[in-house]
Amino acid sequence: VGEIKIKDVHKSFPNTEPGKEDIVALNGINLEIKPGSFVSLIGPSGCGKSTLLRIIGGLDRASEGEIYLDDKEIKKPGSDRGFAFQGSNLFPWLTVENNIAFGLKARHIYKKDKEEVQNFVKLVGLEGFEKSYPHQLSGGMQQRASLARALVGHPAVLLLDEPLGALDAFTRMNLQDEILNIWKKNNMTMIMVTHDVDEAIYMSDQVVVMSARPSKVEAIIDIDLPRP
Numbered sequence: 001v002g003e004i005k006i007k008d009v010h011k012s013f014p015n016t017e018p019g020k021e022d023i024v025a026l027n028g029i030n031l032e033i034k035p036g037s038f039v040s041l042i043g044p045s046g047c048g049k050s051t052l053l054r055i056i057g058g059l060d061r062a063s064e065g066e067i068y069l070d071d072k073e074i075k076k077p078g079s080d081r082g083f084a085f086q087g088s089n090l091f092p093w094l095t096v097e098n099n100i101a102f103g104l105k106a107r108h109i110y111k112k113d114k115e116e117v118q119n120f121v122k123l124v125g126l127e128g129f130e131k132s133y134p135h136q137l138s139g140g141m142q143q144r145a146s147l148a149r150a151l152v153g154h155p156a157v158l159l160l161d162e163p164l165g166a167l168d169a170f171t172r173m174n175l176q177d178e179i180l181n182i183w184k185k186n187n188m189t190m191i192m193v194t195h196d197v198d199e200a201i202y203m204s205d206q207v208v209v210m211s212a213r214p215s216k217v218e219a220i221i222d223i224d225l226p227r228p
């Protein structure tokens, strides 16, 4: 599970300046992503990386074209896909454990969910911080909590939009290895947007290079480096 087929996807946004043409964010994207692979999306700012990720996540719809997950067309968000954004996308009014439980669509933590939440708290190394609020955590810890929230439903596909963007080099390196471990353990398809080419090469099986104007897939590079 976790195979993604992207077929001739276009996306335009209406221009807010009156009389101006639509903004073409994606201009015919074709891509096949193997189940269980780790794919990075790189390319200049504004080339449509986030837009593509959002469409795979079902948070946005393509203007034209289709996306399939295991031969089922993606039209809306689903528990088969977890999503974590750059910076903190945690709910500031919820504790760490309630943020993670939100990934289970639980308003209150029931007994079974509590165990599951605790498993993921452990996985990302946040034991002791279950009752903390996001603002009480460092940037790296907030990223870990976001990851846990994205992972808690055991999605087949994890979508990461610059998950390590706002972090110092040391925290970043540690979390790169942590994400790789989580990926290996959970047998998921990973799609990660990054601005860091070294990070893309270090972490991925495949680096997809996108170009801007027109926004297309410029190159697909297979990486075969030993991983830690």
Ligand code: ADP
Residues within 6 Å of the ligand: 013, 014, 023, 024, 025, 043, 044, 045, 046, 047, 048, 049, 050, 051, 052
């Ligand atoms: P990237 O992630 O590669 O930096 P984005 O996907 O964020 O690129 O954006 C691609 C293009 O689409 C940019 O020109 C951006 O300004 C535009 N865009 C993205 N989201 C919207 C939106 N909701 N409304 C209007 N334009 C948007």
Ligand code: ADP
Residues within 6 Å of the ligand: 045, 046, 050, 051, 086, 162
């Ligand atoms: P990134 O480069 O990390 O994708 P952006 O700053 O381009 O971040 O976009 C952040 C958010 O703002 C995204 O959700 C995107 O859809 C939205 N966005 C980007 N450009 C525009 C725009 N021109 N008009 C409205 N929303 C936009």
